Amino acid sequence: MTGFAALLMRDLRLAWRRPGDAAVVLAFYVVAVALFPLGVGPEANILARIAAGVLWCTALFASLLSLDRMFATDFEDGSLDLLLLAPWPLELGVLAKCAAHWIVTGLPLAVLAPVLGVAFGLEPASLAALAATLLVGTPTLSLIGGLAAALTLGARRGGALLALLALPLCVPTLIFGAGAIEAQATGEAFAGHLAILAALALVALATTPWAIAAALRQAGE
Amino acid sequence: MADLHFLANPARFRRFSQRVLPGLTFATVLAFGVGLWLALVQAPPDYQQGETVRIMFVHVPSAWLSMVGYALLAALGASLLVWRHPLAALMARAAAPVGACFAVICLLTGSLWGRPMWGTYWVWDARLTSMLLLFFLYLGHIALSRAYDDPDRGDRAAAILALVGVINLPIIKFSVDWWNTLHQPASVTRLDGPAIHSSILIPLLWMAASFLMLFILLVLLRTETEIDRRRLEAADQPL
Incomplete structure (x- = not known):
């Protein structure tokens, strides 16, 4: 557990010392979301209708942005080799890296999304639902993204390939995340959608660390 | 399983596939000849769908085989990671594009059928x-x-x-039961027996068998090509 905490703190400290990296992701989120009213047109009812999907899809893209460096920097400077040799499970280390990625990107996205939702004319209750779904859903994105990052470590055209691998696997989270906000707006079972979103996160939590660790061991060979 | 391990040696596999391929090619052509006649001429038009029901004879087997293909990829992936069989990697390389083609055929025929x-x-x-x-x-x-310079x-x-993505297979299979949407539920693989009349079911199963033979034929052929390609690359490398 000390190894987990140490690795988590190290990654957070690294992110803290280079705040620009996380800020770029958030800036991308704001700019990309702002494009939709310009592209679709400023009619308030259309914007409110598509807000959940737009904010969720863009959050998915934004969380992909920082993934290619999740293991790449460790791979280049050799600290990944030390992680592989460490006398405690690599799965725990992987979990710490994913947790750090979530705290640096997923959490700020979930906080920022309701602010952007106001510009789309979402109701206060919908804004709360949006923040809740992103809080529950973004850990899944970090875990699946971590898997894609580990699989593409050292590959040619890594960035585009990473998106090609991660996006199809993120679709269930996207469907239930955006669906939950829709359900909340129409008075359907919001809790049910949120529960499925949480279930997806737990399944990802229970399965992806093993797959990521296996992928990293292949990369380290 | 012992026999499958026996085939894990590429050279042995190549001898096996070269013995099997000519007969399998002939059988596949024959099966498709009979199957197409059954499906396009012999089977009656559906009382609701009319002649468009014949699209199903291509659509359903392609859908099955695209799923079989992915299950094969997952099994090959497992045997590569567990036993490090060199052939599993080559066969997965050979099978993936074939399975993807069947998925495309399934989607295209499905949308051609969906229009009318x-x-x-x-x-x-x-x-x-x-x-x-x-x-x-x-x-x-x-x-x-x-995507890697090192193919291994x-x-x-x-x-x-492949092992992670195999989670999608049960979702495809049961999607029509879990979410009761437009696509009709399963009518062949049901516990209480197929819900299709035998005049259509028999051509369908015949076509499915022909497609399966075509799938095996293509995968064997492409695996042979991959073995040859890997040998050429090995021969090209400076010592």
């Missing part, structure tokens, strides 16, 4: 979407296995991806 029957080429229905995702997973597998690394990464 549902009035639209595409709907975002649970089964169509999950089938599209299967196609994307195939694309990811193909791209990942070919790509093979193993793709094997892990």
Whole structure:
């Protein structure tokens, strides 16, 4: 557990010392979301209708942005080799890296999304639902993204390939995340959608660390 | 399983496939000849769908085989990661594009059938979407296995991806039962027996068998090509 905490703190400290990296992701989120009213047109009812999907899809893209460096920097400077040799499970280390990625990107996205939702004319209750779904859903994105990052470590055209691998696997989270906000707006079972979103996160939590660790061991060979 | 391990040696596999291929090619051509006659001439038009029911004789077997193909990729991935069989990697490389083609055929024939029957080429229905995702997973597998300068690394990464992506298969299979959307529920693989009249069911199963033979034939042929390609690359490398 000390190894987990140490690795988590190290990654957070690294992110803290280079705040620009996380800020770029958030800036991308704001700019990309702002494009939709310009592209679709400023009619308030259309914007409110598509807000959940737009904010969720863009959050998915934004969380992909920082993934290619999740293991790449460790791979280049050799600290990944030390992680592989460490006398405690690599799965725990992987979990710490994913947790750090979530705290640096997923959490700020979930906080920022309701602010952007106001510009789309979402109701206060919908804004709360949006923040809740992103809080529950973004850990899944970090875990699946971590898997894609580990699989593409050292590959040619890594960035585009990473998106090609991660996006199809993120679709269930996207469907239930955006669906939950829709359900909340129409008075359907919001809790049910949120529960499925949480279930997806737990399944990802229970399965992806093993797959990521296996992928990293292949990369380290 | 012992026999499968026996075939894990590429040279032995090549001798086996060269013995099997001529007969299998002949049988596949014959099966398709009979199957197409059964499906296009012999089977009666459906009382609701009319002649468009014949699209199903291509659509359903392709859908089955695209799923079989992905299950094969996952099994090959497992055997590559567990036993490090060299042949499993080559066969996965050979099978992925074949499975992806069957997924495309399934999606295309499905939308051609959907236009007259549902009035639209595409709907975002649970089964169509999950089938599209299967196609994307195939694309990811193909791209990942070919994205490394060291082919072994790509093979193993793709094997892990295949094992993770296999979660999608039960979602495709049961999507029509879980989300009761536009695509009709399963009518052949049901516990209480098929819900299709034998005049259509028999051509369908015959076509499915022909497609399965075509699938095996293509995978064997392409695996041979991969073995040859790997040998040429090995021969090209400076000592």
